[in-house]
Structures are given as structure tokens and as C-alpha cells.
Amino acid sequence: MMVRIRLFLIGLLSVWTSAVMGQNETDIFRYSFTESLGTARSMGMGGAFGALGADLASLSGNPAGIGLYRRGDANLTTGFASQKTRLNVEGQLGSANQLSGSTTNIGIALTYPSVNPDWPVSTLAISVARRANFNEKIQVEDASLDNSLLDVFMNQAQGSLPDDLSTTVPFTSNLAWETYLLDPNPNGNPTSYISAIPAGGAYATKRIERSGKLNETNISFGSNYQERMCLGISLGIVNATFEETAIHAERPQIDSLQLNAWEFQELLSVEGSGLNVKLGMQYALSPWMRMGLAYHTRTRIAFTEEYSTNMRSEMKSGDSYDFNSPWNRLEYVIYTPSRAIASLAFIMGKYGVISADYERVNYGNGELRPTALSGPDAYDFAGENETLSALYGLSHCARVGAEIRIQRAWRIRIGTGLETSPYRPAANIQTDSKRYSGSLGFGYRSEKWYASSTYRRSWFERDLYLFDPELLDAGRMSQSHGMLVAAVGFRM
Numbered sequence: 001m002m003v004r005i006r007l008f009l010i011g012l013l014s015v016w017t018s019a020v021m022g023q024n025e026t027d028i029f030r031y032s033f034t035e036s037l038g039t040a041r042s043m044g045m046g047g048a049f050g051a052l053g054a055d056l057a058s059l060s061g062n063p064a065g066i067g068l069y070r071r072g073d074a075n076l077t078t079g080f081a082s083q084k085t086r087l088n089v090e091g092q093l094g095s096a097n098q099l100s101g102s103t104t105n106i107g108i109a110l111t112y113p114s115v116n117p118d119w120p121v122s123t124l125a126i127s128v129a130r131r132a133n134f135n136e137k138i139q140v141e142d143a144s145l146d147n148s149l150l151d152v153f154m155n156q157a158q159g160s161l162p163d164d165l166s167t168t169v170p171f172t173s174n175l176a177w178e179t180y181l182l183d184p185n186p187n188g189n190p191t192s193y194i195s196a197i198p199a200g201g202a203y204a205t206k207r208i209e210r211s212g213k214l215n216e217t218n219i220s221f222g223s224n225y226q227e228r229m230c231l232g233i234s235l236g237i238v239n240a241t242f243e244e245t246a247i248h249a250e251r252p253q254i255d256s257l258q259l260n261a262w263e264f265q266e267l268l269s270v271e272g273s274g275l276n277v278k279l280g281m282q283y284a285l286s287p288w289m290r291m292g293l294a295y296h297t298r299t300r301i302a303f304t305e306e307y308s309t310n311m312r313s314e315m316k317s318g319d320s321y322d323f324n325s326p327w328n329r330l331e332y333v334i335y336t337p338s339r340a341i342a343s344l345a346f347i348m349g350k351y352g353v354i355s356a357d358y359e360r361v362n363y364g365n366g367e368l369r370p371t372a373l374s375g376p377d378a379y380d381f382a383g384e385n386e387t388l389s390a391l392y393g394l395s396h397c398a399r400v401g402a403e404i405r406i407q408r409a410w411r412i413r414i415g416t417g418l419e420t421s422p423y424r425p426a427a428n429i430q431t432d433s434k435r436y437s438g439s440l441g442f443g444y445r446s447e448k449w450y451a452s453s454t455y456r457r458s459w460f461e462r463d464l465y466l467f468d469p470e471l472l473d474a475g476r477m478s479q480s481h482g483m484l485v486a487a488v489g490f491r492m
Contacts, residue, residue, distance in 0.1 A: 023305070023332055023381065025388035028366035029422070031214060031240055031272075031301060032336040034131040036061075036399060036417065036437070037104040039077045040452035040487035044441025045401025046415020048357045050343025051282060051292035056107040059218035059234050060129040061357075062294035062341060064280035066222035067230030069123045072110050072492030077452075078103040079485030083136040086478040087464070096137035100211075104130040104485055107218075110492075122223040133481070134212035134242050138464075140475075141205050148202045148250055149264065150181055150195040157182060157193050171325045175311035179321040181262055196262070196313070200254035205247075212242035212270075218278070227284070234278040238299055242270040262313040272334070274301030292343035299336040302371060305329070331374070332381070337365040352404040352411070359399070363392035363422045393424035401439075413441040413454070431476050435460040452487045 036047025038057030049057050053065025056075045081102040086095045107127025114120055157165055157173035162184075165174035176182040177193075185192035215238070222232030244266070251261040276299040282292040309325040338361075345355040367385055370378035401415035421433035441454030459480040 023368055024384050025391055028334055028368060028388055029363060029392060031334055032363055032366050035458060037130050039075055039105045040441060040454040040485050041443060043456050044413030044415060044439055044454040045355060045403055046399045046417050046439050048355045048399040048401035048415060050294055050341050050357045051290045051345035051355055056105055056109060056127045059125055059127045059220045060216055062280035062292045063220045063222055063232030063234040063278050064230040064282040064292060066109060066123045066125050066220055066232055067224040069109055069111050070121060073489060074108045075105060075487060075489035077105040077485050077487035079483060081133050082482045084480045085136055085138050087140050088476045096139045098135045098137045100135045102130055102133055102483060118226050119223050125220045128215055128217050130213060131216050132214040134210050136210050138208040142203045145204050146201045148195060148197040149248060150176060150197050154182055154193050154195045159191050161191055171309045175309060175323045175325060178323040179311050179313040181313050196259040197252045200252060202250040202252055205249045208246045210244045215239045230282040232280045236276040236278060238274040238301055240272040240301060244268040258315055260314045260316045265310045267308050269306045270303055272301040272303035274299050288347045290345045294341040296339040298338045301334045303334060304331050331371045333369045333371055335367040337362050350405060352402065354402045357399040359397040362394045364389045391424065391427050392422050395422045396420045409445055411443040415439040429463055431461040431463055433460060433462050449490050454485050456483045
């Protein structure tokens with residue numbers, strides 16, 4: 001049986017309890033599926049920076065790289081990010097674009113000379129790095145459904161008295177009852193209902209607008225032993241915000257019904273903070289070759305979530321009805337999976353450098369947990385964690401980059417990357433879920449300051465249940481993320 005991805009909360013309607021559990025495997029994946037963002041220099045080289053250093057991008061990759069500093073550094077990298085989404089849901093096409101500002105790195109590194117000749121310089125650094133952007137729009141107009149979302153709400157309501165709906169299904173069926181989208185069944189059974197769209201199906205429009213970001217403040221310390229081996233450690237303080245507004249609108253395909261149109265809106269707001277640790281090592285195998293190893297522990301992020309819904313109906317008589325759900329506030333914890341990175345760099349003297357990274361991450365090792373103060377009877381998310389393990393698995397990421405020196409002060413940078421599908425083969429995902437990336441940049445460097453600019457683009461596809469699986473099969477979503485950033489920095 002095919003495992004279905006539900007990127008929209010409505011896909012969980014059939015398993016909601018009176019305390020809506022909106023968290024699922026998609027939430028864990030959202031905060032784990034990060035990108036190789038950082039300084040304009042590291043992004044220009046495709047993020048392949050694990051065996052290099054003397055750059056503030058090292059704090060969020062391989063912190064051993066700050067051991068290569070010989071003097072202080074301050075850097076700001078900022079620009080614009082664009083997200084383009086294309087949908088194909090059983091021949092119904094949709095597209096949407098989103099543009100936002102994005103500061104990918106800001107930080108400072110301070111060096112401290114030592115009287116110990118084996119450890120000549122140590123570096124303390126702090127930076128704030130963007131790890132993911134959640135800004136996007138998803139939209140499809142007038143998709144033809146054989147039935148209606150009201151059928152899902154009707155099935156939820158069956159067996160409950162109308163006065164009990166505000167307790168058993170306060171975010172869905174109760175709203176449909178209050179807006180006359182569900183009516184008593186003429187058979188006289190007080191716990192049986194009929195839909196305002198009893199037959200003929202509906203034309204549905206779905207709009208989803210998301211915003212948010214995943215930032216990481218890294219406090220790092222690194223040093224260099226005998227100019228051959230660098231060691232470093234970073235404490236990562238994670239801050240995440242996510243907001244989503246999703247609107248499902250329908251109009252009946254049969255004109256003779258009393259209902260003209262109706263709309264269901266969901267509002268979701270999430271904030272979270274957490275911690276991780278990164279350990280790194282670099283070693284000079286020869287004057288022209290360096291290697292690096294890094295390990296990122298799991299990130300523990302404690303989230304607070306608020307969720308509410310609204311339903312509106314319009315009748316052909318001119319009457320309209322509107323009803324809001326209560327606000328539901330939940331607290332929970334997400335553990336993102338650990339990461340291991342191996343790197344190699346070839347130093348070509350005054351001509352430049354070529355570097356490569358290999359990163360390994362098992363998305364199936366993420367986890368949802370209740371908070372420590374939830375009590376012994378708290379929901380344990382066992383079903384969601386089992387679904388995550390069945391759906392997601394081991395992913396491999398390869399990044400390659402080069403920096404070519406032009407004359408004395410100018411550099412040209414190019415990079416590319418490929419991450420294999422995060423899904424297990426047994427999940428039977430129909431789309432090519434690999435993530436591809438490419439980048440191009442240039443930079444200028446003098447003794448006291450430097451400036452860079454980079455354009456980076458990544459793209460991938462995935463299955464998407466834009467509508468409830470009871471209404472329509474999965475569609476295909478293609479997404480591309482573009483970033484144009486500029487950086488300025490000063491050596492101290």
C-alpha cells in the first residue's frame with residue numbers, strides 16, 4: 001500500500017481527536033530539510049566548504065575551519081530569495097511565486113594569539129545563519145472533485161448529537177453544522193447528517209500561503225595545531241517560525257442546489273527554539289590537500305503552536321453564514337536527525353581551490369515527542385513517528401565547488417550539488433524527489449576588506465495531496481528556490 005504524504009493539515013482530518021493533533025511526519029521533515037546557505041563565498045562554491053576555512057560559514061558546517069583564521073573577520077551576507085511552485089493535480093495546473101528578503105549570514109570572528117608554539121592562534125566566533133526559508137505559495141483553481149470535502153466532515157459527524165459536535169469535532173464538522181453545510185438526515189436519526197452537496201461533486205480551489213524561517217546562532221571555538229590539524233566546536237541555538245494560511249473553497253457542480261459556494265480556512269502559527277552541537281576536525285594531508293570531518297548532533301526544538309479554523313457559506317437566497325472555531329494551543333518537541341560530513345579540498349596554490357563535501361542524513365531518525373511538562377497521560381506521537389520511519393530514510397548529499405583566482409584580487413566561484421531522495425523505496429513515491437542545486441559567484445578581496453555576490457538555485461519535485469485523499473489522488477509539485485545575495489566583510 002502506497003504511503004501517502006500529507007503536506008496539508010486537512011489530510012489528517014480522519015484521525016483528529018477532540019484535541020487536534022496537527023503535528024505529523026511533515027513537520028519533522030520541514031525543520032530537517034535544510035539547505036547549504038551561509039556566506040556569499042561558501043554559497044558560490046555550492047556549500048562545499050567542509051575542508052576549507054577562515055570563513056564564517058564554517059560555524060554552521062565544519063567549525064574546525066575557524067582554526068585557519070590568523071586575524072579577525074566580520075561579515076554580512078544578505079539578499080533576496082524567490083520560491084516558485086508548479087502543480088499538476090490530475091491535469092489541473094497551478095503556479096505561484098513568492099519573493100522575500102533573506103539574510104543568510106552575519107557574524108564576527110576574533111582571534112587570540114598564544115605563547116604556545118604548537119597552538120599559535122585560537123578563534124572565538126559567533127554568527128547567525130539562515131538554514132531554511134519556508135516562504136511559498138501553492139495554488140490551484142477549479143479542480144473537479146467527484147464529491148466534496150463536506151462528505152469528510154459529514155462522516156466525522158455521524159454518530160454524534162449536534163450539541164456534541166463542538167466538543168468532538170470543533171474545528172471541522174461543528175463549523176459545517178453552524179453554517180448550514182450539514183443538515184439533519186430526513187430519516188429522523190438525531191445523530192445522522194446529510195451534506196449541502198449531496199451529489200454531483202464540486203469545483204474546488206485551494207490556496208496555501210506559508211512564511212517563516214529557520215535561523216541558527218552559532219557560538220564557536222577553534223584552534224590550529226602545528227599548522228596541520230584544526231579542531232573546532234559550535235553550540236547552535238536554533239530559532240524557527242512558521243505560519244500557514246490555507247483556504248479550501250468549493251462551488252457545487254449542480255446548479256439546482258440551494259448552496260452557492262462555501263469556504264474553509266485554516267490558520268496555523270508555530271514558534272520554536274532549540275539547541276545542537278557541532279564537532280569538527282581538519283587535517284592537512286599535504287601542502288595541496290586538506291580533509292575534514294564534522295558531526296552535527298540531533299537538534300532538539302521545543303515548539304508552541306496555535307491553530308484555528310473558519311467556515312463561511314453563501315446561499316443562492318442571498319443569506320450567508322460565518323463561524324469560527326476556538327483557538328487550539330499545543331506544545332511539543334521535535335528532534336531532527338543528526339548529520340555526518342566528510343570533505344576534501346585541493347589547494348592549487350595561487351590559482352584557486354577545488355573542494356567537495358559528502359553529507360549523510362537519515363530523515364527517518366527524526367522524532368516527535370511531548371514536552372517534559374505534558375504529564376504521564378500526554379499523547380506520545382507513536383503513530384506519527386512510525387509513519388516517519390516508514391516514509392523517510394537515508395539520504396546522501398554530494399557538493400562540489402571551485403574558486404578560481406583571477407589576477408590578484410578577483411575570484412570566480414562555481415558550485416553544484418545533488419541530494420538523493422529522502423524517501424524510502426517502499427514509500428512508492430512517484431516523482432523524482434532528488435534535490436539539485438547550482439551556484440555562480442564572484443568576489444573581490446583586498447588586505448582589509450572584501451566583497452562578494454552569488455546566485456544560487458535549487459529545485460526538486462515531490463508528491464502532494466493538495467486535497468484530502470478521499471477526494472483526489474496525489475499530484476506532482478515542482479519547486480525551485482532561487483537566491484541572489486551580496487556580502488561585504490572586513491579583516492581586523
